[in-house]
Each structure stands twice: as C-alpha cells, then as structure tokens.
Amino acid sequence: QSIAVIVVAAGSGTRAGGLPKQYRSIGRRPILARSLGAFMALPAIGRIVCVIDPAFEAEYRTAIDGLADDPRLTEPVAGGATRQASVLAGLEALAPFAPDLVLIHDAARPFVAPVAIARLIDRLAAVPAALLAHPVVDTLKHADADGRVIGTRARDGLWAAETPQGFRFAALLDAHRRAAAEGRTDFTDDAAVAEWAGLPVAVVAGEPGNLKITSLADLEAADRRLRMEEF
Ligand code: CTP
Ligand code: MG
Secondary structure, eight states, X not given: OOEEEEEEEOOOOTTTOSSOGGGSEETTEEHHHHHHHHHHTOTTOOEEEEEEOGGXXXXXXXXTTTTTTSTTBOOOEEOXXXXXXXXXXXXHHHGGGOOSEEEEEEXXXXXXXXXXXXXXXXXXXXXXXXXXXXXXXXXXXXXXXXXXXXXXXXXXXXXXXXXXXXEEHHHHHHHHHHHHHTTOOOOSSHHHHHHHTTOOEXXXXXXXXXXXXXXXXXXXXXXXXXXXXXX
C-alpha cells in the first residue's frame, strides 16, 4: 500500500508572533524540520508534501535544508486562507498519484513520535479514518465570558485530538471536496470533515508530548527544554 503525508505549514502563526513559527528553531533545528523528520524515519511512507504560503518559500527552503535530499519530499504546494483550504490544496496535489492512505500533520507539532505514527498506520488497516489523540485528564469547567463557572462537564469518553490524522486517500479527498462545494469552511481538523461525510473515525492513543506549538510561550519552553537536552 502507498502512503503519502501532507504537512500543513501555510499558517502565519499570529498567536506566536514574528516569523511563522514552523520556520523558527527550537534547540538547534527548525520546527518544520523536526515535524518532517518524524515521517522520514518511517520507510513505509512514500511521499511527503508540504503546504506553504508562497510568500515564505525562501524560509521554507532554509528550514528543509539538509532534508531536501530525501527523494520522498516533493515540491511544496501553495496553501489557502484556512487550514481546511490548505489541506484541500495538498490533497489535490496528491490526487494524480492516488495513494492508498494519506496522513495529515500540523507542521506546528514537532514532537510527534514515529512509533505513534506507525500505530496510526496500523489502525488504518481496519478503519477508513483515524487520528492520534489522548484522553482528557483535567476536570472540565464550562464558564461564561466573564469567567464565571456555569457547570462541570463529564470528561469520560472525551479525547483531545492531535495530528497526524490518517485516512483512505480517496475518501478524504471526496469528503474535503464536498465540504468546500457546500460552503463548509469551519472544520478545524480533518477528522471532523470525515465525520461530517459519514466516515467511521477511530481514535488511536498517541505518545505523550505531541503538543502543538501555539503561543510564543510554547515555543520558548520547547526551545529551553531542547537546549538543555541537546547541550
Ligand atoms: N495552517 C495552514 N494553513 C492555514 C492555517 C494554518 O497550513 N491557512 C497550518 C499551520 O501552519 C499549522 C497548522 O495548520 O501547522 C495548525 O494551525 P495553527 O496552529 O493555528 O497555526 P497558525 O494558523 O499558523 O497560527 P495562528 O492560528 O496563531 O495564526
Ligand atoms: Mg491558526
């Protein structure tokens, strides 16, 4: 079976500020290079495409320097205004190659473990859609805009979604095309697009630490930790 990967890196990182976070380094290496490296470690993966904002093509080239001789990494594709649009652009670019499976990953999740990706791929033998996730461990408070607690919500059965998320390629492409055609542009992950299209979706427990770099504080904390470890 052929497996392709789309790494979405077309965001502008407004919450972290400055140069889009995927092009910034934590420890000695760019966040994007770390995210790509986890997939490159798996021989089962045959093709990898990044979706980028063409305004940052030079930063992209710099970030992948040293990885560009992996022949599985193809030329980047231009993204869109939303994450959902960027994923669809990646899917359309892969369509001529018609892979069996596609994994979609946020460039901003540089700590994903190859063993978790392998677990996700294994699960896709039995289901058309699956995502890495972890059970919610915190007690959940529902609060109003002023921070006043309205109630406490049951957390059993709740999972926090991560990436990568994996799909039978043809099924996800069809779901994304239909969502776009029907003007649905509000999906924040691809599993939600698959759910909307009626596909059965499974959660797969990931490894600890697969956090998404969102704020400058996340980036700085990751940088400090890696500088200690890589000293
Ligand atoms: N992404 C994308 N295209 C977009 C928006 C987001 O490819 N139009 C990607 C980001 O590059 C990131 C992932 O989707 O790897 C998750 O998005 P997020 O963490 O929200 O990153 P940004 O959108 O860049 O950050 P922000 O929301 O703070 O602007
Ligand atoms: Mg965003």
